Amino acid sequence: MEALFYIAAIVAVLATVLMLTRLNPVHALLYLTVSLLAVALVFYTLGAPFMAALEVIIYAGAIMVLFVFVVMLLNLGAHTVETERNWVTPGMFTGPAILAAILVGEVSYLLARSGSLTPPAAQIEPHQVAMSLYGPYLIGVELASILLLAALVGAYHVGSRRAQGRTGGSGSDRARVASGGDLVRTGADRPSGAA
């Protein structure tokens, strides 16, 4: 289990570094997805299979697909790579590198002091996660649901204001004409409710 943990952790770090240095947005997102999958494996090796499954379903499977979806709609092509090449310079990484170095130092200090990572006593089953979520941590669940509700209402408000301009199918056809028949734009306003 410990070897698996270290392999997954190394993959996660490498994928994240590659994600940061990619110029093409879709390639960067793919590396981020790999990184999230590696983190899911880390969770699993640490004895939290439920967290691992949720990491795959929610982060890798839903949120990152939405990111890819948005990038697809924006139709970022070769010109983005050029822009990125001008923007992403090695100097840009100094600040994050210093901050990350501080964290690495802290982690190595903690590891050195405690000797080694203590392997988990047992696997945490889904049932136990649910019992603690709806027991001692109920307030957290409720706060998160309030936040999500607020986000939902906000998204609905923003989306409905945009839809006021057109009425039914013929309106969206008119919008397509107005935008010069641009395929990507017409695709953009359709599934906004889905996202």
Added chain:
Amino acid sequence: MNPVLLKLIVLIGILLVVLTLASGLIWLERRLLALWQDRYGPNRVGPFGLLQVLADMIKIFFKEDWIPPFVDKWVFVIAPSIIMITVLLTFAVIPFTPTIQIADTNIALLFFLGMSSLGVYSVVLAGWASNNKYALLGGIRAASQMLSYEVFMGISMMGTVMLAGTFSLRGIVEAQRHMWFVVPQFLGFVLFFIAGIAETRRLPFDLPEAESELVAGFHSEYSGMKFGMFFVGEYLGVILISVLMSVLFFGGWLGPVLPPIVWIVLKTMFFICFFILLRAAMPRPRFDQLMSWGWKWMLPLSLANLAVTGAIVLAMRR
């Protein structure tokens, strides 16, 4: 016998059977469609035309595996393999019989959900990497369709999870000894079935590759074995959803007289044939209709099913 060796044999056996079945389904689908449309279908090559699949396979292996110059090469190559990998991995947690199962984990159902949500990448990336307007439209449709239908697919299964009290598929089958879950969870079954069709992108929900409007959708630019992988991946998905339906709602391997393996195969084949019948019988909806059904009907219905089931389970426990 050595348990590691036994596990290996089971693993390779499942892989072979599932892959053979997936390619055999091409023949089955063409024959059944023909039957329902009053024609013969492929009946020339071998007995009942069974060797047609073999001929098609040989043909597809010898076709030029062309990568167009304008595509994003690596993503283009990776995309078709993702669907094969995610679907085949899911078969690892399926309990075919009490003895034939690769891994019995306590998160089997969540594993299925995770893998099916990763499968979306295959279609979306294929659409994006092809650098073709029709493929991109197919990819965008696939992303929004599969994301939306995944939401209530997960929720529709939770009723059975509550009744069985576990995410383990083996536990769910064992909990159906006295009554198949299709009886108390009929709504959940219907919702799961609809979501399953949408997840496998079968007709009537094949809008990502609607050939009458999008050429071939997300796989327009694919040829040779890469196209073959999408094709087989779709049939693998059909088998997977059919097996899952028999496991979750129809008691899996449980049944009188006949041995367990026969029961699970019979139930699975029934649903596979139903999938094919649907293709022969149903027209394709418009995309906005598809989305509004998903969000305005299926999601509220599955939430109501969840709430009512939860309330009843709670009341029974008291």
